[in-house]
Amino acid sequence: MRTFEDDPALEDLLSPEQKERLDRLLSDLCTEPVRLSAQRSEGSVPVEFNLETIGWLTGGSREERQAAANLIGFIMMFVAKYRLAANLHHDTTEASYAELQRQNEALKASEARYRELSEQLQDKVDEQVRVIQKSQQELYESARLRSVGQLAAGVAHEINNPIGFISSNLRVARDYLEDLREMVPASPTNQELLDDFEDLLTESMDGTTRVAGIVSDLKTFSSIDQADYSICNINELLQSAVHLVQTEYHHNLKITERLDELPPVTGHPSRLSQTFFNLLDNAAQALRDSDRDPANGRILVQSRIDGARIQVIIQDNGCGIAEADQARIFDAFFTTRPVGSGTGLGLTVARDTVRAHQGNLEIESRPGTGTRVTLTLPMHGGQEP
Amino acid sequence: MPDFDADDNKLTLKVVFYGPALSGKTTNLMQLHSLLNPQRKGELMVLETRDDRTLFFDMLPIGLRGDSGLDLRLKLYTVPGQVQHDSTRKAVLSRADGVVFVADSQLSQQDNNATAFGNLEENLEKVGLDIDTLPMVVQFNKRDIPGVADEQDLQTRWASTPWAPLIMASALQGKGVIDTFKLLLDRLYTIINGEYHLERQHGINRQTFIEGLSASHGERYAHL
Ligand SMILES: Nc1nc2c(ncn2[C@@H]2O[C@H](COP(=O)(O)OP(=O)(O)OP(=O)(O)O)[C@@H](O)[C@H]2O)c(=O)[nH]1
Ligand SMILES: [Mg+2]
Numbered sequence: 143m144r145t146f147e148d149d150p151a152l153e154d155l156l157s158p159e160q161k162e163r164l165d166r167l168l169s170d171l172c173t174e175p176v177r178l179s180a181q182r183s184e185g186s187v188p189v190e191f192n193l194e195t196i197g198w199l200t201g202g203s204r205e206e207r208q209a210a211a212n213l214i215g216f217i218m219m220f221v222a223k224y225r226l227a228a229n230l231h232h233d234t235t236e237a238s239y240a241e242l243q244r245q246n247e248a249l250k251a252s253e254a255r256y257r258e259l260s261e262q263l264q265d266k267v268d269e270q271v272r273v274i275q276k277s278q279q280e281l282y283e284s285a286r287l288r289s290v291g292q293l294a295a296g297v298a299h300e301i302n303n304p305i306g307f308i309s310s311n312l313r314v315a316r317d318y319l320e321d322l323r324e325m326v327p328a329s330p331t332n333q334e335l336l337d338d339f340e341d342l343l344t345e346s347m348d349g350t351t352r353v354a355g356i357v358s359d360l361k362t363f364s365s366i367d368q369a370d371y372s373i374c375n376i377n378e379l380l381q382s383a384v385h386l387v388q389t390e391y392h393h394n395l396k397i398t399e400r401l402d403e404l405p406p407v408t409g410h411p412s413r414l415s416q417t418f419f420n421l422l423d424n425a426a427q428a429l430r431d432s433d434r435d436p437a438n439g440r441i442l443v444q445s446r447i448d449g450a451r452i453q454v455i456i457q458d459n460g461c462g463i464a465e466a467d468q469a470r471i472f473d474a475f476f477t478t479r480p481v482g483s484g485t486g487l488g489l490t491v492a493r494d495t496v497r498a499h500q501g502n503l504e505i506e507s508r509p510g511t512g513t514r515v516t517l518t519l520p521m522h523g524g525q526e527p
Numbered sequence: 528m529p530d531f532d533a534d535d536n537k538l539t540l541k542v543v544f545y546g547p548a549l550s551g552k553t554t555n556l557m558q559l560h561s562l563l564n565p566q567r568k569g570e571l572m573v574l575e576t577r578d579d580r581t582l583f584f585d586m587l588p589i590g591l592r593g594d595s596g597l598d599l600r601l602k603l604y605t606v607p608g609q610v611q612h613d614s615t616r617k618a619v620l621s622r623a624d625g626v627v628f629v630a631d632s633q634l635s636q637q638d639n640n641a642t643a644f645g646n647l648e649e650n651l652e653k654v655g656l657d658i659d660t661l662p663m664v665v666q667f668n669k670r671d672i673p674g675v676a677d678e679q680d681l682q683t684r685w686a687s688t689p690w691a692p693l694i695m696a697s698a699l700q701g702k703g704v705i706d707t708f709k710l711l712l713d714r715l716y717t718i719i720n721g722e723y724h725l726e727r728q729h730g731i732n733r734q735t736f737i738e739g740l741s742a743s744h745g746e747r748y749a750h751l
Contacts, residue, residue, distance in 0.1 A: 146618065147541070147586075147602065192588050193600060219570050227583045229572050234614040415591035 151233045152197045154220045164217075169201070174449045176201035176210050187211050279494065288492045298357045300370070303368040307356065309350040316343050356389060358382075374409045376452060376519070377401045377445055383418035384443060391426050395441060402446045407501055407520060421456045421515050426462025428513055451501075453520045459512040468507060491507035492517075528720060529624055538723060539596040542711060543620055546629035547636065547643035548580065548608035551668040554698040555629055556585050556605050559708060563719045564700055567587045581607040583617045591739040594730030601740055608643065616646070621654040625715045626663040627707055632667045632675035632695075662714035665690045666707045671697040705743055712737045 156164065161178055169175035177200050179190065186198035189211045199211045246468060284437050316322055326332050384397055422441065429439035444455040489505075496503045507513040530539040544552040553573070560571040567590035574583040582689060586604040593599060603624075606616040620626075629649065630640040651658050667681055678695055685691050696703025716725070716736045725731040731739075 145622070147604075148621075149539075151704055192572070193567050219572065223572055224587070226572070230583055230615065230618055234618045237612055237618065524551050 145235045149194045150196070150225055152178075155196065155218055155225060159395050163231065164214070172202040172206040174202050174206070176207060180213065186488070189214045189218075189220065191215045227517060231331050276494070280464065301353065305353050309347060309354070310416040312343055312347045312350065316347075319343065319503055355394075356385070371408055371410050373406045374411045375406055376404050376414070376454065376464050379411060379415050380418055380443060380445060380454065383415055383422055386419060387426055390423070394436075395426055395429070396424075397438060397441045397443060400442065400444045402447055403449065405453055407452060407519060408522060409519070410495070413495045415497070417495045418454070418456075418515070420489070420492050421517070424515075425456055425458035425460065425513070428458050428462070431458075432459075432461040433510070436460070448518070448520075450519055454517040455514065456517075456518070457512065457514040461514055462509040462511050463507040464509050465503070468505075494504060529723065530622075531723065535598060536596055537600065538626045538719075539602060539621060540543055540719065542601060542603050542625040542627065542714065542715070544605040544622040544627045544629055545616075545643070545647050546608055547608070547618065547631060547639035550608060550629045550631040550636070550640075550643075551696075551698040552605040552608060552629045553579075553581055553585050555627070555668070555696075555704050556587050557703045558698055558704045559603065560587050562743050563589065563676055563708075563740075564593045564742050565740050566742075575679055576686065576697040579712075580609060581605055582612070583607065583615060584636070585696060589740060591736070593725070593730070595728060596731040597725075597731070599725075599729075599731070606692055610642075613646070613650075617650045617653060620647075620650050620656075623654075623656065623661070623709050624719070626664075626682055628663060628665045628690075630665060630667050631734065632669045632681075633672055634674065634676055636724075637676065660718075662711060663690055664694060664701065664707055664711040664714065666694045666696050668696045668703075670695045670697050670703070671700055704743055709741045 152161070155504065164177070165177050168178075178197050179186070179200065180197050182188075183199045183200055186200045187207050188195040188199045190201055191214075197214075199207055201207065202210060227393070239400070297332055319336065323336055326336065380401065381399070384399065388397065422443070425441045429436065429441070438459070440459050441456070442457040444453075444457070446453050446455075489503075493503045496517055501520045504516045504518075505513065506516075529543075531537070532539075537695070544555055546552055553576075557571065557573075560568075569588035569590075571585065571587045573585045584607065587603045589601050589603070591601075592597045594737060604619050606612075606619045626647070629661070630636075630642065630643075648658055651661065665685065667678075669675060670678075681693055682691070683736055685693050694703050694707040696707055698704055713733070716733050720731075720733070720736075723729075725736060726733075
């Protein structure tokens, strides 16, 4: 590596043109031409500059040669001074530039580090917000579920007993009626009275059966006894959700069930029930909000096996979801309905529940035509008892 | 770092005169140029000064031949002392084998001495030299000016450093300049002989080294 202080060679000090010109100028002073060369040759004298032999001079007379060599040494000092200063300047400029570049690199690196940090910070904040939103939702939902469940459990418990003895009493009463037929004198009036009495009892027994059904649906829906994952029968959960929605809409909905036989699935029964109920409730509201004649509103509930997965499809021919709203339908608290008619959490909770079951929720909708929700659940683990 | 060229059997050493602006570095070198009469002595190159202040550096090459034909060269440099020329100072300091720190004895200049010494430490580190092992001599110059810092005080203050004793000088009058240089050569020899076996391989012992390079006209005449 050459530095500014390295002893300069002849070619560092003079370009070939300059050297030739110097030769000519010196030759003009001498009787014979003289020549400066980097190589030593026959009869040449050294040209010295600062303890260094920088070249060899030939030609001229003996005295002329020596005098010319001394003169060149003297001239070289000024050339070398300039070279040294120029080289030093070059060295320091380069060093400063390298230092500047290094600082620039360091600056860039630290800037990149800070940018990365700030991006990570944004990610962390976003993630934290998601966690908070999710746990808020879960808290809300579980509180709601728990209160609905507790209410349902209470109602079921309170109603189950009286319904039990009412229906058994009614059966006993009908037996007594048979006895009465034999004891009471056979007259047309008596006959009519007894027939009417029997009709009343039969109707009441139908009523109690229906009440018992609702109680049982409520129990399935709230799944009080199954707080955690257990084996679920998807079709059963679907049917009780359908019954509950019907109850809420006074049995005015036209719901078609097309349920294929399904293997049992491991899942969270009350959350799945809630999901089915939410989807059916959405469908029922979409029918009500539709411009179509309510008599033509239909809901289709399907379940089927699709490879290793179970598909549940809930489809309606209601109002559909406006394009502008479709991107936002999963936003927590987003609702297109008037304030007070729902929290808007329905679809978000549905999607979260399905995801928690390693499943998938897809929504296709066309405004004015209807909505089709396809819920896919994996079958794994469903075979076990 | 000494520069040894095995082909030419040439060893070049570099000594740098460092210190605050106007402390007398250039004056030291000019005095050495006129006082010294070493085996070989080149021209003193004074590079571009403005108002007598060094802009780049000054350089004086001197030399000595060993029995083995070793071509020993010593290049003496000064740096520009003015604060703004720091990058030049650093470039000149790099690869130094020895340093003469020329301090100004005037009381008003003590802060500048300290700043320049701090700058020397800093730049030595930047160019990869170790101040604790680098041969160095500290000279307090301008002793001829009245009311300068007391010598005894200065010696006491520096007594516990590797650079004691200090050399007192009046470069303007040529006093203490050669003493400073001789002490530097003495310290330099220890290091260079350890690395290049000057005595064993080239027949250059400490005395030859010091006297061969620092012989003055006065001494020469004394021998006659
Ligand atoms: N009285 C007195 N003046 C001195 C002495 N040595 C140097 N000076 C003067 O101090 C001034 C500066 O001296 P220089 O040798 O140029 O100082 P420098 O250290 O080379 O200064 P820079 O090149 O700027 O770093 C000159 O006017 C010298 O004559 C001294 O021993 N005594
Ligand atoms: Mg100077």
